[in-house]
Amino acid sequence: MSWMAWTWPTAAFFAVIALLLVTFSILAIRFPETPRRGILRIETTRGDRLFITLLGSAFINLIWLGLGLGPQYWALVVCLVYAAAVFRFV
Amino acid sequence: MNKTVNQKAWFLVLPVLVLVAFSAVIPLMTVVNYSVQDTFGNNVFFWNGIRWFEEMLADERMWNALGRQLVFSSIILAIEVPLGILVALSMPKRGFWASFCLVVMSLPLLIPWNVVGTIWQIFGRIDIGLLGYTLDAIGIDYNYTQDFYAAWITVVVMDVWHWTSLVALLAYAGLQSIPDAYYQAAKIDQASRWAVFRYIELPKMAGVLMIAILLRFMDSFMIYTEPFVVTGGGPGNATTFLSIDLVKMALGQFDLGPAAAFSIMYFLVILLISWVFYTVMTNLDKRDAKG
Structure with missing residues (x-):
């Protein structure tokens, strides 16, 4: 494993993503759902919304960093607001 | 009748999962690990946080390469898609010549990237290349190693030569699936050639054209070998596209950290665009299925 050059923060990052995937898989099995249409006018399931959230969060973090808007943890706060919005409206 | 629910089929996906894990997921994780560290070799790493990302986002070199890449992808899509449709429309529908055209059209697709590059490199040379020599002989100043425009035109024409067939073949497959009844109806209504194309052929080709555009965009966005x-990548940096720049950084300068940060951003852009294309495609399919 040493060739992969692991660090604690990156391990935690992947652990969180893995945990999210497992949680959403269990949710999908326990509480099956029908896709719905939101403001994007596309059919999405919970998994799709998670994907949109994660991808969007990556871009929010990069834009925050690129524009130098302040400490990075505020970007995470924006991401949480974004995630809530995606799960509510998309 | 009750349907039996059996989830065991998921186990059949396991081999693919293992394959993808080793070919994509584990390397990607390693790249993420590299992107937050610095190294001087010997597998010794130093924590660097998000500074590489900061550096790369402020780096003009990356933005310039991204700009060139977007211009390149837009140009080749703008040429290859209409040209491919035009070729598909003018190909015979059945008989010997249809098969003949299909074989000829697929030939460029069978040639490996580096061979295509070599063919065009020699083709364009002023001393021995047919194209370069001819252009020089009729008085056109053409030198792709020194002139910005010549280099760009060569790279674009090479890609068009290599990949227009793919768009043409896909569009042709779309055209072949249109039943004759549609054309007969159009004839009865005395529809013009343009109306037939606009209201029958184009809508029927929309699905395969989306696939063609997606494939061509992805391939051209990751183009490396041919240019x-x-x-x-020259003259200067004129044709240094993203992946050429990335390889220069990662392998030429051995700047693993910045190159890893660069790769992740490159990956995210590709992921975003693929997702948009995929979503549009699946929604088109659903609309077709309904209508």
Whole structure:
């Protein structure tokens, strides 16, 4: 494993993503759902919304960093607001 | 009748999962690990946080390469898609010549990237290349190793030569699936050639054209071998596209950290665009299925 050059923060990052995937898989099995249409006018399931959230969060973090808007943890706060919005409206 | 629910089929996906894990997921994780560290070799790493990302986002070199890449992808899509449709429309529908055209059209697709690069590199040379020599003989100043425009035109024409067939073949497959009844109806209504194309052929080709655009966009966005062989990214940085720049950084300068941060951003852009294309495609399919 040493060739992969692991660090604690990156391990935690992947652990969180893995945990999210497992949680959403269990949710999908326990509480099956029908896709719905939101403001994007596309059919999405919970998994799709998670994907949109994660991808969007990556871009929010990069834009925050690129524009130098302040400490990075505020970007995470924006991401949480974004995630809530995606799960509510998309 | 009750349907039996059996989830065991998921186990059949396991081999693919293992394959993808080793070919994509584990390397990607390693790249993420590299992107937050610095190294001087010997597998010794130093924590660097998000500074590489900060550096790369402020780096003009990356933005310039991204700009060139977007211009390149837009140009080749703008040429290859209409040209491919035009070729598909003019190909015979059945008989010997239809098969003949299909074989000829697929030939460029069978040639490996580095060979395509080499062919065009020699083709464009002023001393021995047919194209370069001819252009020089009729008085056109053409030198792809020194002139910005010549280099770009060569790289674009090379890609069009290599990949227009793919768009043409896909569009042709779309055209072949249109039943004759549609054309007969159009004839009865005395529809013009343009109306037939606009209201029958184009809607029927929409699905395969989306796939063609997606494939061509992805391939051109990741293009490396052909421009590397022909121009080496030059003259200057004129044809240094994203992946050429990335390889220079990662392998030429051995800047693993910045290159990893660069790769992740490159990956995210590709992921975003693929997702948009995929979503549009699946929604088109659903609309077709309904209508």
